[in-house]
Amino acid sequence: MDIAHPYLMFLGDVHDQLAAKTAHGIVDWRREWCLGQTRLPGCQADLGLPEMTIAEGVAAGAKTLIVGVANAGGVLPAHWVATIVQAIEAGLDVASGLHVRLGQIPEIREAAAHNGVQLFDVRHNDQTFATGKGTKRSGLRLLTVGTDCSSGKKYTALALERAMRARGLDADFRATGQTGVFISGHGVAIDAVVADFISGAVEWLAPAAAPGHWDLIEGQGSLFHPSFAGVSLGLLHGAQPDAFVVCHEPTRRTMRGVTHALPTIAEVIELTVRCGRLTNPAIRPVGIAINTKALGEAEARALLAELAHEHGLPATDPVRYGVDVLVDRLLADFPESGRV
Amino acid sequence: MDIAHPYLMFLGDVHDQLAAKTAHGIVDWRREWCLGQTRLPGCQADLGLPEMTIAEGVAAGAKTLIVGVANAGGVLPAHWVATIVQAIEAGLDVASGLHVRLGQIPEIREAAAHNGVQLFDVRHNDQTFATGKGTKRSGLRLLTVGTDCSSGKKYTALALERAMRARGLDADFRATGQTGVFISGHGVAIDAVVADFISGAVEWLAPAAAPGHWDLIEGQGSLFHPSFAGVSLGLLHGAQPDAFVVCHEPTRRTMRGVTHALPTIAEVIELTVRCGRLTNPAIRPVGIAINTKALGEAEARALLAELAHEHGLPATDPVRYGVDVLVDRLLADFPESGRV
Numbered sequence: 001m002d003i004a005h006p007y008l009m010f011l012g013d014v015h016d017q018l019a020a021k022t023a024h025g026i027v028d029w030r031r032e033w034c035l036g037q038t039r040l041p042g043c044q045a046d047l048g049l050p051e052m053t054i055a056e057g058v059a060a061g062a063k064t065l066i067v068g069v070a071n072a073g074g075v076l077p078a079h080w081v082a083t084i085v086q087a088i089e090a091g092l093d094v095a096s097g098l099h100v101r102l103g104q105i106p107e108i109r110e111a112a113a114h115n116g117v118q119l120f121d122v123r124h125n126d127q128t129f130a131t132g133k134g135t136k137r138s139g140l141r142l143l144t145v146g147t148d149c150s151s152g153k154k155y156t157a158l159a160l161e162r163a164m165r166a167r168g169l170d171a172d173f174r175a176t177g178q179t180g181v182f183i184s185g186h187g188v189a190i191d192a193v194v195a196d197f198i199s200g201a202v203e204w205l206a207p208a209a210a211p212g213h214w215d216l217i218e219g220q221g222s223l224f225h226p227s228f229a230g231v232s233l234g235l236l237h238g239a240q241p242d243a244f245v246v247c248h249e250p251t252r253r254t255m256r257g258v259t260h261a262l263p264t265i266a267e268v269i270e271l272t273v274r275c276g277r278l279t280n281p282a283i284r285p286v287g288i289a290i291n292t293k294a295l296g297e298a299e300a301r302a303l304l305a306e307l308a309h310e311h312g313l314p315a316t317d318p319v320r321y322g323v324d325v326l327v328d329r330l331l332a333d334f335p336e337s338g339r340v
Numbered sequence: 341m342d343i344a345h346p347y348l349m350f351l352g353d354v355h356d357q358l359a360a361k362t363a364h365g366i367v368d369w370r371r372e373w374c375l376g377q378t379r380l381p382g383c384q385a386d387l388g389l390p391e392m393t394i395a396e397g398v399a400a401g402a403k404t405l406i407v408g409v410a411n412a413g414g415v416l417p418a419h420w421v422a423t424i425v426q427a428i429e430a431g432l433d434v435a436s437g438l439h440v441r442l443g444q445i446p447e448i449r450e451a452a453a454h455n456g457v458q459l460f461d462v463r464h465n466d467q468t469f470a471t472g473k474g475t476k477r478s479g480l481r482l483l484t485v486g487t488d489c490s491s492g493k494k495y496t497a498l499a500l501e502r503a504m505r506a507r508g509l510d511a512d513f514r515a516t517g518q519t520g521v522f523i524s525g526h527g528v529a530i531d532a533v534v535a536d537f538i539s540g541a542v543e544w545l546a547p548a549a550a551p552g553h554w555d556l557i558e559g560q561g562s563l564f565h566p567s568f569a570g571v572s573l574g575l576l577h578g579a580q581p582d583a584f585v586v587c588h589e590p591t592r593r594t595m596r597g598v599t600h601a602l603p604t605i606a607e608v609i610e611l612t613v614r615c616g617r618l619t620n621p622a623i624r625p626v627g628i629a630i631n632t633k634a635l636g637e638a639e640a641r642a643l644l645a646e647l648a649h650e651h652g653l654p655a656t657d658p659v660r661y662g663v664d665v666l667v668d669r670l671l672a673d674f675p676e677s678g679r680v
Contacts, residue, residue: 226474
């Protein structure tokens with residue numbers, strides 16, 4: 001899926017900012033793509049963007065209406081449909097992160113067909129992929145991996161893209177989850193792909209590229225998560241990363257949604273190298289990204305220093321301290337990294 | 341899916357026995373469920389079953405028409421449709437292993453709706469599963485794993501079911517592939533499940549059971565296969581096996597469909613234990629199953645003896661020498677194994 005930007009952000013009438021988490025993520029990373037926000041009466045989320053009607057958004061040049069909100073039950077409230085149909089009639093594509101597919105709502109399906117616009121459901125995937133081949137492709141690839149789900153893998157990959165581009169490096173974020181797909185306008189929600197095609201979908205997502213080009217691939221789950229490790233392994237094999245960064249939330253005691261303890265960072269490094277060698281014998285860790293939100297300044301600094309020493313890798317909190325130490329290490333380890 | 345038996349086997353007019361491989365597998369393992377075969381003029385496959393018309397099959401008590409053949413392109417030939425519709429009108433369910441879904445053919449879809457029969461597409465899966473939880477369930481489980489795809493995992497699990505039942509043990513084959521689903525009348529084609537639900541689907545397939553009951557779970561792919569390892573890992577975590585058997589084809593040099601070398605049996609054992617411990621800390625290998633078809637008698641015996649010695653595990657060719665040595669080991673290692 002290639003979602004055309006700029007975007008007009010539709011927030012419906014959700015009851016809090018958390019319900020618009022995806023939309024906030026898009027604004028955080030692609031402010032320049034977000035022209036304005038359209039809200040219904042009573043909406044409690046606010047992206048801090050100019051308020052716009054559909055007509056104003058279209059006049060400003062919007063290409064796609066983004067439904068980047070979550071609501072209870074994952075359904076599309078009936079009173080949101082009129083706004084979406086209005087956008088379609090004004091010629092906008094619509095991209096949604098809801099569980100329900102846009103095309104399941106007859107008014108939306110018919111309006112889209114009638115007006116020749118595209119509907120994107122980023123949680124779903126109907127694309128046909130080849131099975132993975134595991135053949136080495138040209139170009140450089142970095143994968144963010146984790147000790148658990150929701151440990152900063154998307155944030156770290158996006159922060160690396162921003163920092164690398166700021167240094168003139170040739171680097172692209174590659175989205176494997178729904179928020180990431182909105183942020184890059186491209187990608188595949190890898191957990192929605194049919195199991196046989198996990199690695200093949202990633203081979204499609206991060207194809208052969210110029211020798212010095214970096215694909216920064218958003219990781220998913222964890223090789224140690226009993227619900228999702230299959231996704232993580234297929235993603236690792238398809239990504240065939242030259243480098244990986246381990247993401248970790250140090251105050252978490254059990255993995256998301258289950259009762260299993262988190263693996264150690266050392267275990268994640270060891271198993272990632274062990275399995276990743278299948279499709280890239282030169283795979284190596286290049287850093288550690290820690291979410292230190294729950295720690296004081298001294299505590300955070302001490303933890304990062306300790307981890308850096310223990311693993312012989314740069315360790316940072318991408319939110320608090322940026323990712324320059326990771327980029328420095330990447331450039332040192334991969335002098336072939338290219339500039340744009 | 342629960343496919344009602346006995347079966348009437350429909351072979352269309354396929355051009356050779358190989359195209360009816362799935363149907364042959366069903367007859368090999370469930371002869372007692374197969375009442376007869378229905379063939380179109382020119383059919384070159386023969387299951388050695390009594391020839392029957394649809395009406396004769398129904399009169400004999402058939403519950404389901406099985407389309408257990410492969411044809412070029414995976415489509416359903418137009419001239420097969422009339423026979424399938426005739427079966428539906430006679431009250432039979434229809435189960436197909438073709439890539440195309442039965443319900444995509446309007447005449448079949450409408451006949452099924454009109455006559456209230458069920459259509460099963462064993463290559464597809466529309467069932468909703470929960471994500472895997474990784475919580476230990478009661479009962480005993482064995483998983484067949486492999487150095488590659490197509491290395492005898494289904495055959496070994498079925499042979500174990502037969503041998504264990506012959507000794508009065510409480511054991512059930514659990515199908516994770518299309519032929520296996522036909523053979524057990526139940527199961528899930530695990531490679532067709534959405535990636536997020538691989539381990540969850542296996543938890544559904546092999547649920548909590550009596551303490552001494554064995555589920556014999558059909559493995560898929562290999563942890564070392566660059567196309568399918570994600571499926572294999574999710575299957576391992578969902579199966580949480582107490583015991584596993586490694587299946588291997590000793591003359592194969594590269595993995596199916598790719599250029600990668602096969603892993604060694606020792607590597608498969610080590611990585612299976614390493615990853616399997618996540619959901620069953622007591623996981624252990626109980627044997628090795630080798631396809632010795634390409635070897636002479638002396639050579640086969642020597643290889644099995646050598647492997648048994650090297651790994652400290654019973655080694656057999658299930659086709660050539662049966663699986664009694666594997667059952668002996670299972671009973672020795674798991675004295676809690678129950679009888680029916």
